[in-house]
Amino acid sequence: MTTRITTPLYGGTFTPESGPNTSPDLPFVLPGELITPDPLTILEPSPHRVTPNCVHFTVCGGCHYQHADYPTQLTLKSQILQQILAPIGLQATPTVHSADPYAYRNRIRLRAEQIDGLTHFGYSRRNSNEFLPIRMCPIAAPLLWRAAETLTRLAESEPLITRWLARISELEFFISPNEERLQIQFFLRNAEDANQKGQNFAAFCDRLKAALPELAGASAQMDPELSRRTRRTWPGVTWGTAGLSYAVGERKYWVSRGAFFQVNRFLVETLVQIVTANRSGTLAWDLFAGVGLFARPLSETFQHVVAVEGAEAAAVALSNLSVQTPSLQAVHSPTFDFLRAAVLQRERPDLIVLDPPRAGLGTEGSALLARIAPPEIVYVSCDPVTLARDLAVLLPHYRATAVHLVDLFPQTFHIETVVTLERI
Numbered sequence: 001m002t003t004r005i006t007t008p009l010y011g012g013t014f015t016p017e018s019g020p021n022t023s024p025d026l027p028f029v030l031p032g033e034l035i036t037p038d039p040l041t042i043l044e045p046s047p048h049r050v051t052p053n054c055v056h057f058t059v060c061g062g063c064h065y066q067h068a069d070y071p072t073q074l075t076l077k078s079q080i081l082q083q084i085l086a087p088i089g090l091q092a093t094p095t096v097h098s099a100d101p102y103a104y105r106n107r108i109r110l111r112a113e114q115i116d117g118l119t120h121f122g123y124s125r126r127n128s129n130e131f132l133p134i135r136m137c138p139i140a141a142p143l144l145w146r147a148a149e150t151l152t153r154l155a156e157s158e159p160l161i162t163r164w165l166a167r168i169s170e171l172e173f174f175i176s177p178n179e180e181r182l183q184i185q186f187f188l189r190n191a192e193d194a195n196q197k198g199q200n201f202a203a204f205c206d207r208l209k210a211a212l213p214e215l216a217g218a219s220a221q222m223d224p225e226l227s228r229r230t231r232r233t234w235p236g237v238t239w240g241t242a243g244l245s246y247a248v249g250e251r252k253y254w255v256s257r258g259a260f261f262q263v264n265r266f267l268v269e270t271l272v273q274i275v276t277a278n279r280s281g282t283l284a285w286d287l288f289a290g291v292g293l294f295a296r297p298l299s300e301t302f303q304h305v306v307a308v309e310g311a312e313a314a315a316v317a318l319s320n321l322s323v324q325t326p327s328l329q330a331v332h333s334p335t336f337d338f339l340r341a342a343v344l345q346r347e348r349p350d351l352i353v354l355d356p357p358r359a360g361l362g363t364e365g366s367a368l369l370a371r372i373a374p375p376e377i378v379y380v381s382c383d384p385v386t387l388a389r390d391l392a393v394l395l396p397h398y399r400a401t402a403v404h405l406v407d408l409f410p411q412t413f414h415i416e417t418v419v420t421l422e423r424i
């Protein structure tokens, strides 16, 4: 049986889990193609089909679109976003912003497994939790992959490195945008390893630094999931600096280890511009503020900015930023609690910026936002489905003045959107 692919939503409705064109039955096709499913055979390929850059593409769970040329990826995402927003009455062609679609990531988290006595790094297989050893990741900045290769190479010949890597289940690399500095978080495999109180961690890191001069800081800690399961805590061990200074245009941000920061090193400045440029006034709120990416420029044009962040690591950096920035107030709190208190106190800022995780703000939180009724809202979203759900609550009271698609995650189905809203 042959099938003509007619829509970017082929295979079912978009969900954050399945994504467009990645339904378990029929991923990796393109609109216009004639195919036979199972096993997938492309009888008439799209002129936009290209050879993927990565040997792991289709097997690895990370990327979904390497078979499409980059302009086509952007067109598909734009169409998908419009299809998701149309049912809530938001008919707008997004303004698309993009940059280099490879080598853009400043952060990767790798799994570590021992196979035949050797350490292998990898991701999870697509639609599975099974370990997939990898030998390249072309969406990652070159330094990230070089760091992984250096660790693997040292582990082959140096017992200190071999022993340390055998104790970890995952690690996370984070780099400054120009690849000058590197942070590593090591997550320990089991509680007994934590009991050894990070023996030789300094010697281990000194050796890594000799082979990887960019290494600025590192930590070893129990995986949070492991702590929850075993009900054990361990403060962990650290080496070097406790974070990285990250330049975005003229401004430098302190990103404490473990804090959220936008992963696309080529588009952070564009995102900040879209969210903050030409906005000024008396009072602005930055909800889900992270380390203050938007709050900091807003504090230059608003008399007072309140930045709300729930996670400890980011809240510490935000609090330090507020000490140096008199117009910025850092609040360490869940957003929902902050909004509930604000409604009772009848506070009303000129601008609310919000940038929640994929779950979005939620209908209850969005209703609180509508009650607070600021003249302008800028909603930054990494999941168009939860964005549409929240906008449905706001749109009776607000008019959308712009929709931006900022392609922070090329080669994947993830869609980053900025919607600006004006009170009716």
Ligand SMILES: C[S@@+](CC[C@H](N)C(=O)[O-])C[C@H]1O[C@@H](n2cnc3c(N)ncnc32)[C@H](O)[C@@H]1O
Binding pocket: 260, 261, 262, 288, 289, 290, 291, 292, 293, 294, 308, 309, 310, 311, 314, 333, 334, 335, 336, 355, 356, 357, 382
């Ligand atoms: C998508 S990030 C955005 C951060 C920041 N706006 C930026 O661009 O760097 C979401 C942030 O919200 C924080 N967060 C998640 N759930 C939260 C909650 N319920 N209340 C407050 N902050 C939360 C996370 O720790 C993270 O820093």
